[in-house]
Amino acid sequence: MNTVIIKNIFRSTTTLCMRSQKSINTAAACIVKRDFHTTKPTQDLMEFFDAKKNWPETNIRVGRAWKLDELRLKSNTDLHKLWYVLLKERNMLYTMEHECNERVRLFPNPERIDKVEESMNNIESVIRERNIAYYKLETGETGERPVKDVINLIGMPEKYQPSEYDTPKFMNTRWVRPYLKHGFINSLAVKKFRRLYNEKIHSEVRKAHNRDFNHVQHLLKRFPNLDMDTLKAEYPNVDIEKAKRTKKSRGHFMPTY
């Protein structure tokens, strides 16, 4: 019986708008109304589509996504149910979007998809948090798939995700040992690649620094009442004292700084 009631509450609920204390009366009325839900939930393929009365609408008003803190209050059963409610809503939204594109119509409120995605990502984060807490308490490791930072054959940092096997490493003849054993290959081609790649990165860093320095000079030139602390916070890599001494940063005013 309990599950049925909870199902009713979550049946068509996906998103929420936080309201103040004043709204409790109206909220209570809503719950009552939901128990006497007038639109029949169709148990067929039409659930892939929105309710027919929403089809001609150009603006379907829907609340915001579920926040992490709100989801942390919920039990695992509630999260489990909410996930499927959101999944169905997501499928419905994608179906409607596809249909609207097919018929060259405007799909109303496409931000609904983003809200559902955000809610689902948040649910996943909360569930992962809870599982990691359990595993760390009981075993000392997170129960998730291990990720190792390795340097691959061409010297680039990579995240290696070990796979699951039924035989141990020394017995497994079919497993091709990747870069884990060999590491960085010391060949002419790899060295050339590293040289060019490092040059590229160095060039990007230098250009970004020059860009920021130039920008700071222009800001100093244009804004006489610039706050140095704010500037330092926005552009931490720029030597502001050096920028102040340049000709480009001189504005048509007496500097107060």
Added chain:
Amino acid sequence: MRIYGYLAKKVGDLTIKYSNFPESYVKKSYEQVYWKTPAGYPQYKKAQVARKKYRFTTNRPWTGQFRQQNEPGTLRKKVFVEPIRDWTFFRGDRVEVMVGKDKGKQGIVSQVIQERNWVIVEGLNTHLRVVGKDKNFPGITIQSEAPLLVTSDVKLVDPESLKATDVEWRYTEEGDKVRVSLASSRIIPIPKTAEETIDYKSKELYIDNIEKDTTADAATKITFAPKLRTFEMDIMEEMGIKEDRVPAKSYWY
């Protein structure tokens, strides 16, 4: 190769709050990605060729007019925006105009455009523009407000003395961050209209969509009881699923 982080600090917080859209949607709505490296190929690093420089205007970033003004291929001169750490102006604030022909007059802020440090005050700093002028038609004259710079053109008004003052953010004894006028040390509260968004004028006035929305009560109700179970174990217990099989030993490498 353009880096993703570039789009991160473009749109102001207040713009996203006003839109009532998720941040990812706002970014998607105005970004112009011309090409992306194909996904699912480990040999191609994640990169994209996208537009980096946008001209932010009085049109909001998710509108069609913004897209028209920032059409692919349009290059505009760079606009320098003074970096401000704590934003002090909100919708519904009473401000005094310090420059222009409406100098000295006080008005209420109707729009805040954080990307340009702009504030549009109702009825002040206006100009007339003629729309739809034809050979036979004289055109419609519209009085439209011009934006004012937050740093120099506009100042907040002290609530009791009704004079323009400089404002600082300070903490009260309770720990709330408030705006304090430097001339009289009076607190200038953030107006109620500041919480207005496109969807609702204030949070109390929002009417839930009964079919789609969860009410505040249902959402804040605590159903979580900490148990020494994983998510999967908890669900299995609730649903009465029994799993007696012991998984075979596996090796990860």
